[in-house]
Each structure stands twice: as structure tokens, then as C-alpha cells.
Amino acid sequence: MNKNISSISLAKEYDSKDDLKKYRKEFYEPNSNLIYLDGNSLGKLPIKTIEHLNNVISNQWGDRLIKSWNENWYDLAKRVGGKISKIIGAGEDEVIVADSTSINLYKLVYSALKLNNKKNKIVTDEFNFPSDHYIIEGILNQFTSEYKFEIIKSNDGITIPIENLISKIDNNTSLIVLSHAAFKSCFLYDIEEITNLAHKKGALILWDLSHSVGVVDIELNKSKVDFAIGCTYKYLNGGPGAPAFLYVRKDLLSKIISPIWGWFGDQNPFEFNLNYKPAEGINKFLVGTPPILSLAAIDSSIDLVIEAEISNIRNKSIKLSEFFLQLFFDKLANHNFKLGSPRDYRNRGSHVSIQHKEAYRICKAMMDEKNEIVIIPDFRAPNNIRLGFSPLYNSFEDIWKVVNTIESIIVQKTYLTYENNISGVT
């Protein structure tokens, strides 16, 4: 089975059969010897987005000035939400783009606890993003009534078995907040299965899709999901700090209001009326003036994802990851590396974490700009090297080169020449 695995020709053959390979040239390439495996943290820049932003800046902002609010900007948050709805299996009227993921989480956790207020338990897991934990704790800290905050544990640090959820979700559970794909191990939940489990106990569920949107097929309506949030600057390539999206299932919308009453969430912001009346639809979750330049960047970048189609993207993501794992077990596992992600692709999103006690220095060696091949992974403490596979711009050849580069860093012990002081954004 592994007949060609150590030769680059197999990687080239896979690339030649790849229907998505044409998208690679749609992205700005800073340097032809760079292999970027951090699209799960900050996606690359689509060339169309450079052109689109230039147009928005020069023509809409420069020439048309404030007239652009009516001509292009006023409903942009809703229009971009409509595009995102297509890739998460939601209705156009159920998604809006606003603020950061953390702030949207605040709005929805607050709304959900108010809605399901006869119960006093909120559940998450130890894999969830720190901000998700903090936001929940912050809200509970503001509430006067007592809530129990339950954190589901993993047995192996990589997966969360469904039994661990079943044992903690009971009739007293008001809300469950989970990341679809875990940011460290990339463990992937089955949204429909867990949502059913929540609903059987009368609990609401909120999914954080930050690490799966744009790369895993998601069917929010079909799975009857109550609430969801997610980032746009990872696999959607919306750019640094681009605003996040928020989803509320249609039948819940009329039953909740946002805890943050801002003028953009009012029925008629431009009446400047002092009596707040929340907008009827998803717009009630807007707060203040939207960041138009960042919204415009998402508006154009996401077209590539929609055009390529999520099912094709997921398909290639699985193939890239499986190719990586074959090479990993062939070349790296015997150099004291351990797999920090689920082995079964059905339980895994689009990055793979590999663990080594020298992970930090190995990352530094991979990223050294003096190298012939420069690789950007990211490091997640204490010992994870995260390799994000973004099917629109990563190739099978990239994967082959990455594994061979890591192997040579280990065999030649080049990582020993780097310092071990961890600093800044990793």
C-alpha cells in the first residue's frame, strides 16, 4: 500500500487529480518557498479581495463618502450573513455578521439562559476555547441566581466520548456550549447527535463553529441547532479581526432579545428614537456601526468557498490529512512524535496536532526564513505542533515537503540550535 509513499511522485499524482487545485492561484503568495499551514488561525489573502477592497476604499469610501451607506453598506452585515448561511445549512434570515466571536457568544449565552430559565446548569467541555469559558463564567458572575457550571472532561486529551456528555447532561441543564472542532486536538463532534441529546433533556445548545466553518459540512437547520457562532478569519479567509457570525434558529428569534441594546439593533436606527425597539429578525443582534472594510473583505473572500463547495473542500481536507498521517506514521512516529488528534477522520476537523517534547524549537526550525522551504505551523502549549490544512491552497506536495522537512530537522538535530524561550503570538 505504501509503495510510493517516500517518493514525491505520489504527492504529485494526487495533485494532478485534484479538482480544487485551481484555487491555489486565487491566493496571494508572499513567497514561493512558503508552505502555509496556519489557515486555521488566519486564512490567506485572496487576490480578489485585494481588488475588492481597493474598490471599496477608493470608490465607495473615497468617491461616494457617506452616500455609500445607502448605496452599499447599510445591509452588508445581513448580506454577508446570507452568504455564510449557505455554507452552514441555515436560512438567510437566521445569520448575521457582527462583532467578535466572543461578543456574539456573550449575546447568545445570555439570551439562552434567560429563555431556558427554569434550569440552572450550563455545560461545556475542557476542549472549548478559553474565551468561551471566560464569557460563560463572566455571565454567571453577573447573574444573581446560582448556576452550576459543569466542564466535561476527556479521558485521553484527544477525544470526548459521548458517554462523558451523557453523564453530565440532565433535566436541569439549561444550555450546552461546545466547539464543533476542538482548537487543539481537532476532535470533531457530531452536531446532530449531540443536539438531539441536548433536546431530549430539554437543554438548548450553542455550537462554536470557528474551527470548522468553511472546511467541514454543517447542517444547522437539519440538525435542529438552536444557536451558533463562528469566526470568519480562519478557513473563510476574511482577514485579521474580521467580524464573526451568529446564528439563531428562526422559531427562537421572536422569543429572545440581545443583552446589548445598540442602535443598529433597533427597528429603525435612523429615526434616532430614544425608545429602544429591537428589530424583529436577526438584526436585533447588531450593536453599533459595522466595520465595513472587514465586512467587505469577508464578502469577497467567502465567494471562493461557496464556489468550490463545502463537500469538495471537506473531501480534499480528509485526503490531505490522511496523506499526512500515512507519512507521519512512516517517517515521524519513530522519532518520539505522538499523534495529538483523533486517528479516525470522521472525528477530526481539518488540522492535525502532532506532539513532541521539543515542539516549540521544532516549530522555530520549520519557520526559519533562512531555510529553502519555510513552513508556518503553529505551536500550542505545551507540546503541540498544529498543522492546518486549508484545501483551497494547500497541496499534497506541500504535505510531502512538510513531513520530509520535519524529519530532517529531527535527524540533523537542527532544532537544538534554537532558543527555547516562548514569546508573543504563537
Ligand SMILES: *Cc1c(COP(=O)(O)O)cnc(C)c1O
Ligand atoms: C478562534 C476562536 C475564537 C476566537 O474568538 P474571537 O472573539 O474572534 O477572538 C473563539 N472560539 C473558537 C472555538 C475559536 O477557535
